[in-house]
Amino acid sequence: MDPRPAHPDSIAAQALGWIDERTRAITPPIHVSSTYLRDPDNQYRSGRVYARADNPAFDQAEAVLSALEGGHQTLLFASGMAAATAVFQALSPGDHVLAPKVMYWSLRNWLTGFATQWGLQVELIDMSEPAAVQAAVRPGRTKLVWVETPANPLWTVTDIAATAQIAHAAGALLAVDSTVATPMLTQPLALGADLVMHAATKYLNGHSDLIAGTLTTGADSDHWQRVRKVRAQLGGTLGSFEAWLLLRGMRTLHLRVRAACASAQRIAEHFQGHARVAEVLYPGLPGCHGHEIARRQMQGGFGGMLSIRVKGGDRGGEAAAVAVAANTALWKRATSLGGTESLIEHRASVEGAGTPAPTDLLRLSVGIEHVDDLIADLEQALDKSHA
C-alpha cells in the first residue's frame, strides 16, 4: 500500500489494508495447504514449495509487523520461545553471548541449561548498566547481545541505543525481546538494534488464545538467513489458523496497549506508598530505576506490566503476597500477560531457585477492564490478606 499510512494506528487497524485479489475480501482467507504445485518444467515459480518453510497465511501478519517495527523482514514462529531460540541456534558453538540476569525465565533456563551444553558461551550480566555491558563484551568473540526491556519480572529498563553502540563496536548483533513494550511504545530497530523478538502470544495477539512468536530484522544478513533455515528445518512454524488469529488481534493492538498503559500508570501511582505495599516496580514511576531511559525510549506510555511487593507483617511478605493473589476476584491467578483480562501471579513460586523475584512480589498484567474495578479488587484482596 502506497503511500504508507502515517500512524501505526492506521497500519494496525487495517492490517495494512490488503485486499484479497481473487475475491475482493477485506478479511483474508485462511490458507491451509501444506504443499504447492510445481510448474510443468519442474520449477517453483510461485516461490512456495512446502508449508514448513513458508506459508501464504503468514504474509500479511509478517508485513504488518515489519511496517510497525520499521524492519526489513519478519518471520512468524510457533511460539515466542521458538523465535528467541532461533536467534541463538543461528550462532555457532564457541560463540560468546551476553544476556540479562533479569529476563524471561524460560529463555534464561534454556540458555543456561541447554545452549551452554550445545557450546554457546552464555554470560548473564546486569543489562541495565551500559558500563557492565562494556566490561563484559569481548571484541571479536561476542556475537550477540540479548536485551529484554522492560524486563520480567522487575521491569528493569535497558538503554537500547547505548547497548547497541557497545555491541556493534565489539562486532556483535543486538537483539531485543520487546514483548512488553510492543511496537506501539518502542521501536528497537530505530534505536540501533539488529533484531526484535516478540512473544506474539502476549500483546500482539492480545486475547490469550494462541501461542506465537515473531522476529523482525532491520536488514538481511548471513545470520538472518540462518534464522530462516532454523525455522524451515527445525519446523518451529506457526499454524495457518494461528497466523490468521494473530492478524485479527493486531488490528486492535494500539487501543489495547494504550488502555493497559493508562491503567497501569494509575494502579502504580495508587499503590505507591500504600500502607500494605512495600514497593511498586513500574518504569512509569519517577523513582523507579530506568525511568529516565524509559521516558526517552518509550513513547505513549510505560507498558501494562508492573509488580508490587506486599508487606507481610508477622507472617512475612511471601505468605501475604500469596494470600493477596488468593483473594482477588477480577484479577485472575494465571501466568502469561498482555491479554484483555488482568492477571496476577506470585513469580517466585513459578521461577523457583535462582529467581531474581523477591518472595513478596506479585506480577500484574493489566488488562482493559475499568481501572477503578481493578484497584478496588486489589484493595479488598490486600485488606482480606491482613485480616
Ligand SMILES: *Cc1c(COP(=O)(O)O)cnc(C)c1O
Ligand atoms: C511469554 C514470553 C516469552 C515466551 O513466549 P512463548 O510464546 O510463551 O513461547 C518470551 N519473552 C517474554 C518477555 C515473554 O513474556
